Amino acid sequence: MLEYEIVVIGGGPAGMAAALSARNSGISRVLLVERAEVLGGIxxxxxxxxxxxxxxxxxxxxxxxxxxxxxxxxxxxxxxLTSTTAVSLQGDGRVILSGSCGLLEIKAQAVILASGCRERPIGSLPVTGTRPAGIFTAGMAQKMVNLGGYNIGSKIIILGSGDVGMIVARRMVLLGKEVIAVIEKEAVCGGLLRNQIQCLEHYGIPLWTRCTISRIHGQERISAVTVQNLEDGREKYIECNTLITSVGLIPEQELAEEAVDGGAIPPWLFLCGNACYVHDLVDDVTSEAEHVGRKAAEFVKTLKQVGKDYKQAGSGMLEGDVQGAHQEQAPEEDPEKADIPQDKTQHIFCIACPKTCKLTPSSQGWEGTICGRKDPVVAVR
Structure with a gap:
């Protein structure tokens, strides 16, 4: 069995930044694992x-x-290691890899999960009708067009006004395609204002708010969609030959869930990037991942100093690392910081991801998150 001090799972922007940060913090045995053929991720x-x-x-x-x-x-x-997938993460820090390396078992003192996120598919929505060809998630459409050079259609409807959806809409127009509209169920655009301006308004792409797709039409390939106005319930039949969906992202946390097996996240396991929570900007992903890399390095160094087994030595060593907090149920609503009594600050946590970090107030907001995020989801316990 091979042994490393830190194993980073995922070679996208978060994984690369975390691995470099851990190495620059004095950790000599760092392994970076990426399932694609090359680093870079999305x-x-x-x-x-x-x-x-x-x-x-x-x-x-x-x-x-x-x-x-x-x-x-x-x-x-x-x-x-590229072209290599982490297929299992055990509760004792063992990582099972499969790919170009064959089947490999790695023992790690700390693991950083930077596996990114996946797109929510059309099947998760209450849309009736057929499921013909010509339906893509925004990320898949982007990959097929930009990397594969495929022609995915000429008359396009986009469901969801997330950033990737708007960016793909602009890309389709630049390729000479007709983008009929971007459809959004909420009253406002779901992505960044700059993308709404640069991708939709500058290219004359309509944004239909308070609308959704209620039905898909077509046999071998999509031929039309029924668009429903959520304000008055009226429906409209719109012909198209391609539907691109941008209806949400889900952090890839399955390996972490396997490692904890229903319990608290162990102190040797760190999450960063979109595997922790979905970010708007890659620059924030990089900065927070570097912070996580340093925290993981501190953890490994502490193990060396105390000379104990990492499972025994990890408890309570890092500020913000709360074991057992997951055993209590999170409150349904997040209180405002001004409403939290100062005498209860020892019971304040960030519940944005399964790590559940303990928070302390400061003049600039809350501190204590392992990922370094600036906007923790605050809960009192």
Whole structure:
């Protein structure tokens, strides 16, 4: 069995930043695992600009942003395994890998889960009708067009006004396709204002709010959709040959759930990037992942100092690492910070992800999250 001090699962922007940060914090045996053939994750299919404004101080596209971190990794002594999937994460820190390396068992003192998120499919929505060809999630459409060069259709409806959906809408127009409309069930756009302006308004793409798709038509390929107005219930039949959905993202936390087996997340397991919670900006993903990498390095160094088995030594060593907090039920509503009595600050947590970090108030807000997020979801217990 191979042994590493830190194993990072996921070679996207979060995984690359966390692995480099852990290595730069003095951890010599760091393994970075990526299931794709190359590092970069979702960045590789994002040909549009808008990345790096905060972190690098200049505007880059996705591949350019990824290339800067890939270069840093190539210049380091990090061990990297691509075309390799982490198929299991055991409660004692063992990671089972499968792929180009064959079937491999790794023992890690700390694991950073940076597996990203997946798209919510059309099947999760109450949409009736057939399920013909021509229906894609926004990320899959982006991948097929930008990386594969496929022609996925010419007359397109987009359901959901998330950032990826709006970016794909603009991409389709630039490729000479007709985007009939972006449909949003809420009263306002679901993505960033800058994307609404740059992707929809600048290219004349209509945004239909308070609407949804109630039915899909077509046999071999989609031929039309029924659009329902959620205000008055009226429906309209719209012909199209492609439907692209952008209806939400789900953090990939299954490996963490396997490791905890219904209990609290162990102190050796860290989550970062979109595996922790869905971010709007990759620059924030990078900064928070670097913070997580440093925290994981601190954890490993502490193990060495105390000279104990990591499962015994981990309890309560890191501020914000709360074991057993998951055994209590989270409140349904998150109180405002102003309503929280100061004498109860020792019972305040962030419940945005399964890590459940303990928070302490400061002049700039809340501190104590392992991921370093600026907007913790506050709960009192």
């Amino acid at each position: 960045l590789n299919q994002c040909l549009h600009a808008g990345f790096g404004l905060t972190y690098f101080g200049e505007e880059l596209n996705g591949p350019q942003y990824a290339a800067r971190f890939i270069k840093r990794i190539e210049q380091s002594d990090l061990k990297v």
